Amino acid sequence: SGTRLAYLSAMATVKSQQAEVMRILESKSIQYELIDISVGGEVRDEMRSKAGNPTAVPPQIFNEDQYCGNYEMFSDAVEEDKVEQFLKMA
Numbered sequence: 908s909g910t911r912l913a914y915l916s917a918m919a920t921v922k923s924q925q926a927e928v929m930r931i932l933e934s935k936s937i938q939y940e941l942i943d944i945s946v947g948g949e950v951r952d953e954m955r956s957k958a959g960n961p962t963a964v965p966p967q968i969f970n971e972d973q974y975c976g977n978y979e980m981f982s983d984a985v986e987e988d989k990v991e992q993f994l995k996m997a
Contacts, residue, residue: 917964924978925966931985937994970995 925941932939944951944965955963957974968975975981975994984993991997 921965928966928968928978928981931981931990935990937990937996968994 929939929941942950942954944954954965954967955961957969957972958967958977959974963977966978966981968977968981973995976984981990981993984990
């Protein structure tokens with residue numbers, strides 16, 4: 908059951924990070940689309956391939972097919988007030 912707890916804890920972390928990214932994008936009126944990778948391994952594999960990391964976990968952030976970065980990188984961009992540059996919009 909320890910593995911299950913770690914998994915559930917990881918899921919809670921993903922959900923809170925995802926909510927934070929969504930909140931910030933909405934506060935900046937930036938439109939986004941959520942892609943649920945739990946629907947199948949193919950979608951998860953595509954995310955990992957585009958991110959260039961075979962073990963990448965969500966949230967991973969893209970502008971169309973262009974990889975922007977992971978949650979930590981997004982968080983750093985927020986702190987530096989460089990979200991638009993991070994999202995390759997500027």
